[in-house]
Amino acid sequence: MFINAIAHYLPKEEVHNDYFLRNGLTDEWIFQRTGIKTRKKASPSENSHTMGLEAVQLALRELPYPVEEVDLIIGATYSPFDTVGTVAHYVQQNLQIPNAAVVTVSSACSSFVNAVEVVEGYFASGKASKALVVASEHNTAYSNDDDEVAGHLWGDGASAVFISKEAESQDESQILEVFSRGHGHIGRGPEGVYLRPNNGGIGMPFGRDVFTHAIHYMTESTKEVLKKRDLLPSQLRYIIPHQANARIIKNVLKQLEMQPEQAWVNITDCGNTGCASTAIGLSQAYNKIRKNEYAVLTVFGGGYSSGAILIQR
Amino acid sequence: MFINAIAHYLPKEEVHNDYFLRNGLTDEWIFQRTGIKTRKKASPSENSHTMGLEAVQLALRELPYPVEEVDLIIGATYSPFDTVGTVAHYVQQNLQIPNAAVVTVSSACSSFVNAVEVVEGYFASGKASKALVVASEHNTAYSNDDDEVAGHLWGDGASAVFISKEAESQDESQILEVFSRGHGHIGRGPEGVYLRPNNGGIGMPFGRDVFTHAIHYMTESTKEVLKKRDLLPSQLRYIIPHQANARIIKNVLKQLEMQPEQAWVNITDCGNTGCASTAIGLSQAYNKIRKNEYAVLTVFGGGYSSGAILIQR
Numbered sequence: 001m002f003i004n005a006i007a008h009y010l011p012k013e014e015v016h017n018d019y020f021l022r023n024g025l026t027d028e029w030i031f032q033r034t035g036i037k038t039r040k041k042a043s044p045s046e047n048s049h050t051m052g053l054e055a056v057q058l059a060l061r062e063l064p065y066p067v068e069e070v071d072l073i074i075g076a077t078y079s080p081f082d083t084v085g086t087v088a089h090y091v092q093q094n095l096q097i098p099n100a101a102v103v104t105v106s107s108a109c110s111s112f113v114n115a116v117e118v119v120e121g122y123f124a125s126g127k128a129s130k131a132l133v134v135a136s137e138h139n140t141a142y143s144n145d146d147d148e149v150a151g152h153l154w155g156d157g158a159s160a161v162f163i164s165k166e167a168e169s170q171d172e173s174q175i176l177e178v179f180s181r182g183h184g185h186i187g188r189g190p191e192g193v194y195l196r197p198n199n200g201g202i203g204m205p206f207g208r209d210v211f212t213h214a215i216h217y218m219t220e221s222t223k224e225v226l227k228k229r230d231l232l233p234s235q236l237r238y239i240i241p242h243q244a245n246a247r248i249i250k251n252v253l254k255q256l257e258m259q260p261e262q263a264w265v266n267i268t269d270c271g272n273t274g275c276a277s278t279a280i281g282l283s284q285a286y287n288k289i290r291k292n293e294y295a296v297l298t299v300f301g302g303g304y305s306s307g308a309i310l311i312q313r
Numbered sequence: 314m315f316i317n318a319i320a321h322y323l324p325k326e327e328v329h330n331d332y333f334l335r336n337g338l339t340d341e342w343i344f345q346r347t348g349i350k351t352r353k354k355a356s357p358s359e360n361s362h363t364m365g366l367e368a369v370q371l372a373l374r375e376l377p378y379p380v381e382e383v384d385l386i387i388g389a390t391y392s393p394f395d396t397v398g399t400v401a402h403y404v405q406q407n408l409q410i411p412n413a414a415v416v417t418v419s420s421a422c423s424s425f426v427n428a429v430e431v432v433e434g435y436f437a438s439g440k441a442s443k444a445l446v447v448a449s450e451h452n453t454a455y456s457n458d459d460d461e462v463a464g465h466l467w468g469d470g471a472s473a474v475f476i477s478k479e480a481e482s483q484d485e486s487q488i489l490e491v492f493s494r495g496h497g498h499i500g501r502g503p504e505g506v507y508l509r510p511n512n513g514g515i516g517m518p519f520g521r522d523v524f525t526h527a528i529h530y531m532t533e534s535t536k537e538v539l540k541k542r543d544l545l546p547s548q549l550r551y552i553i554p555h556q557a558n559a560r561i562i563k564n565v566l567k568q569l570e571m572q573p574e575q576a577w578v579n580i581t582d583c584g585n586t587g588c589a590s591t592a593i594g595l596s597q598a599y600n601k602i603r604k605n606e607y608a609v610l611t612v613f614g615g616g617y618s619s620g621a622i623l624i625q626r
Contacts (some may be wrong), residue, residue: 049625050505073495080510083391084421085503089616092497102495102618103420103427114416121434141511182386182415184405191363191399197396198454206567301403301438 001119001175002167003311004130007058008159008283010049010270013039020152022145030152033202035062035246039155039271041140042087047081048158049090052136055160055283056091064132069132070097071163072128074118075104076111076135076275078195079142079202087136101128108193109242110158110180111135111275113309115177119163129165133157137274140296142201150204151307155271159279173289173313177225179309193302210302214248218298218305219255225296225310231271233258237293237313238285242300243267243277252298275301282311289313314488315480316431316624317378317443320371321472321596322364323583324564326354327447331516333465335458338463343465345496348559352468352584354453360394362403362473365449368473368596369404376475376481378443383410383475385441387431388417389424389448389588391508392455392515395478400449414441421506422555424448424494424588428624430491431474442478447471450587455514463517466557468584486602486626491619500526506615523615527561530619531611532568538623546571550606550626551598555613556580556590565611588614595624602626 011233016038017027030036031148042051052075060067075088086104091097101122101229107114112135122128139154139155163175184190188206192213195202204210218241233238233239234258241249246267264285273280278297289295298308328603329351330340342508343349355364365388373380388401393402404410414435420427425448428601435441452467497503501519505526518524531554539546546552546569554562559580565577577598579590586593591610602608604626611621 009509041537048367074390079420080506081512082394082483082503082509083419084506084508084515084615086419086421089420089497089503090493092495093502096498097495098498100495101427101493102616103418103424105416105418106393106399107402108399111416114414117414117438117440118416119432121431121436121438121440123434124437124439125430125434127457135383137380147397180414180416182405182410182413184398184402184415185409185411189406190395190402193397194395195397196394199394202397210621217373235560243413249408263453282388302397303399303415305402 002047002164002172004162004172005056005059005062005166006283006286007111008163008280009054009058010157011042013043015039015040015041023151024146025152032155033100037268038270040157042138042156048077048079048136048138049087050291051158052087052134053091053094055158056134059160067095068097070130070132072119072122072131073098073100073102074115074133076115077137078108078111078274079138084131087134091134100175107305109275110299110305112279113299113307114180116309117180117214120178123165128254131163135276135279137144137276139274142195144201153272155273157270157276157280159274159276159283173311175309176312177228177310179221179224179260183304186304190303211306214244214300215251218252218300221306221308222256222296222298228245231294235294236262236296237289238262238264238283238295240278240281240295240297241301244272315477316373316486317477317481318375318473319474319596319599320368320595322367322371323419323470324353324355324359325358325390327351328335328354336464338465348580349584352579353470354471355451355469361390361392361449361451362394362400364471365400365447366404368471369447380408381410383445384412384413385432385435385444386415387428389428389445390450391419391421391424391587392451400447404447410551420618421616422588423612423614423618423620425592426612426620427493428462428494429622435490436478439511442587446474448592452587455508457514466585468586470586470589470593472596474591486624488622489625490541490623492537496617499621502504503616524561526617527557528564531565531613534619534621535569535609535611538621544607547607548607549575550602551575551577551608552593553577553581553591553608553610555567555600557585
């Protein structure tokens with residue numbers, strides 16, 4: 001599979017740590033504990049659909065074929081504006097893509113990795129050959145600013161990636177491996193983090209459990225995809241980890257014996273953008289990765305789920 | 314692909330048409346317009362997760378292999394209890410399935426068909442060989458009893474299907490064809506029906522547009538899967554259509570020149586159970602289909618999406 005075009009969208013409004021003094025949390029305390037300084041917030045007229053579309057429209061500029069040739073649209077989100085007319089359907093409507101299978105998936109912060117794995121499956125079954133994956137999260141639609149435990153963690157944003165089965169142009173990255181695994185049966189499983197749309201929104205009652213499992217499984221998922229290509233962590237240009245907490249990222253680097261400069265970090269400016277975080281990170285880092293260099297996206301999601309994607313530029 | 318086991322779960326509480334006299338709608342009027350007499354409603358302790366698990370536990374009784382061998386769990390719902398710890402993760406937790414990819418999908422009332430298509434993809438890519446699909450809808454968590462246009466349409470329920478790549482026992486049905494297509498670009502697309510979790514719940518502002526497109530695309534999807542096996546509608550034991558409105562079903566039968574007794578109808582007792590409707594229908598009809606007979610599931614979902622599955626018993 002090849003990446004034909006990628007872009008991301010972040011809302012303009014910033015919410016700095018100082019805002020959460022309302023909960024007795026200082027800028028210094030939040031930054032030390034999470035690595036976050038500020039995060040983006042969707043405007044009242046934005047939602048996970050509109051942000052996803054913004055990212056797609058930016059990616060379109062680089063697309064080496066007419067968008068009408070897309071035959072698969074996969075949305076990825078756990079913070080949906082609409083679960084019936086999903087973000088994938090909204091994109092199909094706005095781009096007038098006539099012949100595509102269209103579905104939106106969630107495995108929480110792993111959703112983007114699962115979306116790419118679903119693309120791999122449609123390609124393997126011969127039912128699609130050009131896919132558009134849209135990862136979009138509107139966390140602030142469901143989070144609670146007064147939540148002292150987790151209210152300060154969340155940011156909004158989206159990313160869009162066009163993926164083809166065969167190479168479509170010279171300057172493309174190849175997706176070499178995709179791996180995912182559900183861990184609902186591990187630790188606090190589906191209760192560690194939740195988004196219950198009509199029963200409390202986003203909450204994180206078992207943050208410590210999420211923290212330790214995230215480190216373990218993001219490390220293991222990275223090893224899993226590297227092993228398949230006989231690669232070592234030291235050979236990666238970048239690891240682009242899910243951005244839930246800078247201390248998780250630091251621990252994953254330590255486990256993999258990687259250097260700090262190998263990690264792509266956007267949590268400082270974006271907060272936790274859910275399943276969009278690694279997809280935004282890949283978009284941000286994309287032109288810094290040189291021809292033939294490798295990058296890994298590695299994720300852990302509430303639920304739980306984990307996964308990784310190995311890319312060669 | 315082979316169906317190893319199937320079961321469904323319907324909540325005990327019934328809500329008869331008489332309840333909607335509150336909106337000035339008589340039993341006779343509702344039945345004439347929709348074909349609905351009564352529908353099931355989840356109890357306060359139930360939700361899309363618990364109903365999905367109930368269906369799975371019933372299907373387990375017939376499963377010809379240990380459930381631990383399942384390596385893929387796909388949830389299907391547009392009325393989620395939790396979008397982070399999804400219904401698929403909840404099932405993984407309760408059944409302690411250790412090695413499975415786990416993700417939940419939505420394409421509205423087409424979600425079950427898309428879920429089976431995602432299974433087909435994971436099987437084709439060699440990443441799974443034994444899948445569990447759980448379709449569960451808790452419409453009444455998001456619908457509005459006072460909605461005069463659509464409040465009387467919705468019911469709750471779930472269905473679970475175990476599917477393997479290779480045959481696992483003698484008494485299995487084969488899934489011969491799966492087809493899906495997004496129609497976000499057609500008619501009222503994502504606005505025809507919606508479920509906006511924090512912006513109005515379920516609504517159907519363009520029911521007429523949904524109605525006409527449902528008839529057209531459920532008919533076309535049926536033809537699509539039959540064509541691939543050189544079959545005619547008259548050769549089907551059952552067509553199991555999405556149960557949104559008995560008049561839609563009647564029109565689809567007319568278009569396909571099929572007999573009324575060929576249609577499996579559960580809307581009379583269940584209302585519109587969303588993406589679970591055809592999966593519940595297949596479970597109900599399953600033992601009435603004789604060896605080698607064919608059945609088609611055909612769906613249309615808000616968004617829009619359509620699809621069909623051809624099965625040989």
